[in-house]
Amino acid sequence: MKSFSIKIRLLRVSSLLLGLSLGNISAWADETLTSITSPNQLLNVAVQAAGDGRLSYTVTRRGKTLIAPSRLGFLLTNAPQLDAGFKLEKQSLSEHDDTWEQPWGERHFVRNHYKELRLDVVQKPPFDRHLTIVFRVFDDGIGFRYEFPDQAQLHEVKISDELTEFVVAPAATAWWQQGGEVWALEYPIQKTALSEVGMANTPMTIRTADGTHIAFHEAALIDYPSMWLRKVTGQKLRAHLTPSATGPAVERQAPFNTPWRTLQIADNAAGLYMSDLILNLNEPNKLGDVSWVHPAKYIGVWWEMHLEKSTWGAGPKHGANTANVKRYIDFAAKQGFQGVLVEGWNQGWDGNWVGAEANFSFTKPYPDFDLPGLSAYAKEKGVNLIGHHETGGHIANYEAQMDAGYQLYASLGINSIKSGYVTDGGTAIFPSANGQHHFGYTDSQEGTRHYLKAVQEAARYHIAIDTHEPIKDTGLRRTYPNWLSREGARGMEYNAWGNPINSVEHEANLVFTRMLSGPMDYTPGILSLEGVKGRPINSTVAKQLASFVVIYSPVMMAADLIENYEKFPGAFQFIKDVPTDWADTRVLHGAVGEYATIARKDLHSNDWYVGAITDGKARTLDLALDFLDPDKTYVAEIYRDGKQADYRNAHRHDIIIEKKIVTAKQHLSLQLAPGGGQAIRLKQSGG
Amino acid sequence: MKSFSIKIRLLRVSSLLLGLSLGNISAWADETLTSITSPNQLLNVAVQAAGDGRLSYTVTRRGKTLIAPSRLGFLLTNAPQLDAGFKLEKQSLSEHDDTWEQPWGERHFVRNHYKELRLDVVQKPPFDRHLTIVFRVFDDGIGFRYEFPDQAQLHEVKISDELTEFVVAPAATAWWQQGGEVWALEYPIQKTALSEVGMANTPMTIRTADGTHIAFHEAALIDYPSMWLRKVTGQKLRAHLTPSATGPAVERQAPFNTPWRTLQIADNAAGLYMSDLILNLNEPNKLGDVSWVHPAKYIGVWWEMHLEKSTWGAGPKHGANTANVKRYIDFAAKQGFQGVLVEGWNQGWDGNWVGAEANFSFTKPYPDFDLPGLSAYAKEKGVNLIGHHETGGHIANYEAQMDAGYQLYASLGINSIKSGYVTDGGTAIFPSANGQHHFGYTDSQEGTRHYLKAVQEAARYHIAIDTHEPIKDTGLRRTYPNWLSREGARGMEYNAWGNPINSVEHEANLVFTRMLSGPMDYTPGILSLEGVKGRPINSTVAKQLASFVVIYSPVMMAADLIENYEKFPGAFQFIKDVPTDWADTRVLHGAVGEYATIARKDLHSNDWYVGAITDGKARTLDLALDFLDPDKTYVAEIYRDGKQADYRNAHRHDIIIEKKIVTAKQHLSLQLAPGGGQAIRLKQSGG
DSSP: OSTTHHHHHHHHHHHHHTTTTOOOGGGGGGEEEEEOOOOTTTTTEEEOOOOOOOOOEEEEEEEEEEEEEEEEEEESSSSOOOOSSEEEEEEEEEEEEEEEOOOSSSSEEEEEEEEEEEEEEEOOOTTOEEEEEEEEEETTTTEEEEEEEEOOOGGGGEEEOOOOOEEEEEEEEEEOBOOSSSTTSEEEEEEEEEOOOOOOOSSEEETTSSSSSEEEEEEESSOOEEEEEEETTTTTEEEEEEEESSSSEEEEESSSSSSSSEEEEEEEEHHHHHHOOOHHHHHOOOOOOOOOOOOOEEEEEEEHTTTSBBBBSSSBSSSSHHHHHHHHHHHHHHOOOOEEESSSSSSTSSSOOOOGGGGOOSSSSSTTHHHHHHHHHHTTTOOOOEEEEEEEBBHHHHHHHHHHHHHHHHTOOOOOEEEEEOOOOOOOOEEEETSSSSETTTTTTHHHHHHHHHHHHHTTTTEEEESSSOOOSTTTTTTTTTEEOOOOOTTTHHHHOOSSSOOHHHHHHHHHGGEEEEEEOOOOTTTTOOOOOOOBBBBHHHHHHHHHHHHSSSSSEEOOHHHHHHHHHOOOOHHHOOOOOOOEEEEEETTTEEEEEEEEEEESSSSSSEEESSSSEEEEEEEEEETOOTTOEEEEEEEOOTTOOTTGGGGGGGGEEEEEEEEEEEEEEEEEEOOEEEEEEEEEOOO | OOOOHHHHHHHHHHHHHHHOOTOOOOGGGEEEEEEEEESOEEEEEEEOTTTTEEEEEEEEETTEEEEEEEEEEEEEESSSBBBSSSEEEEEEEHHHHHHEOSSSSSSEEEEEEEEEEEEEEEEEETOOOOOEEEEEEETTTTEEEEOOOGGGGSSSEEEEEEEEEEESSSSSEEEEEEEEOOTOOOOOOEEEEEGOOOOHHHHHHHHHHHHHEEEEEOOOOOSSOOOOEEEETEEEEEEEEEOSSSSEEEEEEESEEOOOEEEEEEHHHHHHHHOOHHHTTTTOSSSOTTTTTTOEEEETHHHHHHHTBBSSSSSSSSSSOHHHHHHHHHHHHHHOOOOEESSSSSOOOOOOGGGGGGOOOOBBBTTTTHHHHHHEEEEEEEEEEEEEEEEETTTTHHHHHHHHHHHHHHHHTEEEEEEEOOOTTTEEEOOOOSOOEEETTTTSSSHHHHHHHHHHHHTTTEEEEEEEEEOOOTTTTTTTTTTTEEESSOOOOHHHOOOSSSTTTHHHHHTTTTSSSSSOOOOOOTTTTTTTGBBOOOOHHHHHHHHHHOOOOOOHHHHHHHHHOOOOOOOOHHHOOSSEEEEEEEEEEEETTTTTEEEETTTTOOEEEEEEEEEESEEEEEEOOOTTTTTTTEEEEEEETTTTTTSSGGGGGGGEEEEEEEEETTTEEEEEOOOEEEEEEEEEEEE
């Protein structure tokens, strides 16, 4: 490296790299351009410019630095990099406070209260390019995004990499799932020092030494690649945009905005889950009347395949045969489930159905599956069939048939579809302009386009979507409320055949990591507590019930076999009772990967439901019932671990079901077994 | 995730991710296809296939597993992924042992002794694609590469990512430099647990608990992107190919081979540096007679700019003015230096010369620089001018003028060029087919193409190249011996203006990391021990001298100002004496980042030179002289730290220069001061 004229920039980069104080050498010091404080005054974001016009931001909370100066900017492929030479042209500060209504969700009304700082910056000549950076500072965190105004100098915007950094100041522990790979976001969630993160998926949750919790994520991911967080050095993370198969990671025409880069910040894990920041950073409902979107509980021809009792494909063990499906419809009708999912109903499951050879039909049922007959039969019984569109990752094949597939379902009155994108650790197959297909990441810009397109097209047919092997959730359910749920983490099926199966702390990890992004179709309720060949899962029965409250999804599959529900009618009662749509949600206890207690109020009654789960440790948690209406009495229907219950032995099935009369002034002592949980229905009984 | 049919693959991936033993569940067990052992039988590579035909390799040494099963394969963008469904079609084993002569180097003759295993594998139908994987196992490590044979099913090969993994089995410490960025490879070398690596440049050196050292790197990087190592989880690393600005990371037509992925393995740090594996994995000299390539010592109009005493650009302080350059030529002639580098001789240094605005002329000197006159003057004095081509990263501008630039220099008898690619943390500017320019990484496939093109074109003019801000060295000097040296790590200039300056352990880091890849134009010899404004550097005078031996480069700049060399004639004598081309090299002591003693034998005499350096700790090292000819007597000219010498205080200048008569039977005690060193010339005096 030679050069004196760029010395100052080199010095700055070196200093930032090493996290050194820039000390008293004034030439290197950043100038603070402006700053903004949260409505409650606790959280502050400052924006600095270095001598070379390189911008960075800093986050402090209660006076402590959480995010040390972290760089902003872009590398472009069709124009010089957009990261330095900036000067502030204009800034504007505003405050926003309103409350909006959700068609469905964890709570009916959401308050959206933030201060906004818009910074219009311009690069010095000869570039003269404009960029707007918008910070929204809430009491529970911050979001910021870049806005590219249209301009002659930068109309076509081709981004090779985003330079956005997150330099975490205090030493921290991280709960993270590996990113930079495309395997359906289904890697185990690990706990390591933040310094041991390689490339992380988001949300990634960290806890600093003083107990502050931060979740890094993004909101409103539209027409842009998914952001991973790559560890650079120490505790410095940098945005890494999922690459494109065909060119730069991003190809857009100005004007456009990037997704919001988000930091949810709270004093503890419970506070993190209580944040609505991701939803608040999304646009309001664009679909208008969505009364055709129905939160629901369902059962499915699904777990029997994972247990190897039947097959997706044709043959003597084909699960989706008319007689078997009728059995499920009958059971759903009898027990009050609103839907029946049927996987393996359509042609294409035979042979290799994943990847380039995938050749699913989205309109042709197997001969032994009477689609119109079963739809009519279900309707007669007051049950909806839930459609199923597995793509095997062949998005080109799916897009060619998508409209026909939706149309078929709509014609039969089927109003929700579970879709799937199994890619076997590889890449999905996209249509190319030249008629050829190409292979690309599902998390790329074209991947995000496809997933949203599927939801938008489905909306035209009044169909709701539950995406499996999805793009990650960034709160788009607010804008497109027919995007009901998704997978995007290890689900219950790993307890059938996984090696390893889901760990005993998996649910306590999910609540404070994956679940921060939105609903997950986790398919709890395996009352048999058994996978393939009777292999036990890491849970008690009470924990299975509690998961219906703890792991939120507006559509929720009671996943076990009919015969198992018939075998355990006591516990099954809670599964029948628990709703999937809520007026309110409160996190009462929580520690990432250890335990969580969540209380939720039914949207359609005055009942509350409580779910508590623990990891491998037995715990006693004090449950104050002060969330109840103080003027009412409640019948607590309690489903708790038996005295000897333990996920590690045959007593995992021990459950005590009892009733108590309680009021808001009382406390309950939650005794959770190792790997256990507790589920409570609090039924309002009188004043 | 749903799917039973791909269960086995999911299980496998899960198991590998968690580093779990696959235990006794036979369906998951990998089958060992074949294995190969090094000539000395200590090192073994086994290749396994999983039940789904996914290939992996394992490395054991002395019976201990160093590399646990690590995946092989590719993600493609124009065809299904190439990573599974393989079966072995043919394998062949061979042994190779020869010794080849270097035109210049650390040693004159290099033994190339390995066993080679060629595995021809084919994917099962319907893909039927062939791939060859070649392992070469040496006593000092392994190299493996993929060979893509031409075939109808895979003629155009578009690779989005390479899946090659390196799963390090024993816990290890790593010395690494951050990768995934393009800032001229000039980040500080860090020491962390291997688990704390984010994305690393190569060579990356690790030390396991039992002291085994492994360096990860690549050899023969041609027409392919540079490989970074990305930490996935724990101690699992994966190849990460530098992305392309315009499409997939790699676009090639079969047949072609990837670079070699290399692991140099030794019992200690010294053994690592003694390895010639990288050179051995490169093709022999393709240039024929290279007697026009001249290792040399030079001085330069360079440090004065870094000290802010003069400027690269025009003006009253312009360094490259005729009178000043004559002064350098006179000094070089008088003191026996073969070359004088002049930076800032050509038009383009004024204004912003880095990036899109770079507009260098490679033929037009500044008016105050008499290029023909100075060339003639130098020649008259027996000195060569060294050419200088700074590009500012504007490769398109450079390529357009490259031929004219070389031609001009050749016409003046200038036979070596220092080139530069300062990009300011961003990207270089490449020519596009459509006449537009685009911005891409210097380490991308097109970057590697450019750097090699510059060397190949220069060879046509019998010009040697010393690349600064280069693509990393992968041993191509064997094939193109006019690629004399390069930078590719923090050089001396950081001691002028760096914040921080180079650490006291920097040289001891370099020897066992960066220097494993090849020569570095490190520009030692700052006898003033001062940077800008007299700021002291982390070294004693003796260490400056020792660096001429320890940090190998066939072209070596004595970097200090003329007046400083005149001020310290005693120490300067060693700089005048030390050669830059060697018959042999021995590492006598070494610990990564701590200390190193290297003895080298002059190619053109019977003299040996020893350099020893230490980090911030004082050390006493026992130097056995048994490398000397046992039948001869030598005069040891010793340059050692003074008794009170210490890099932290004013005694850093203390040096004792003395002579001793020694023989091969004797030992010398090297007393190294904190931040110190020792340089010894061992002059053969008689039998």
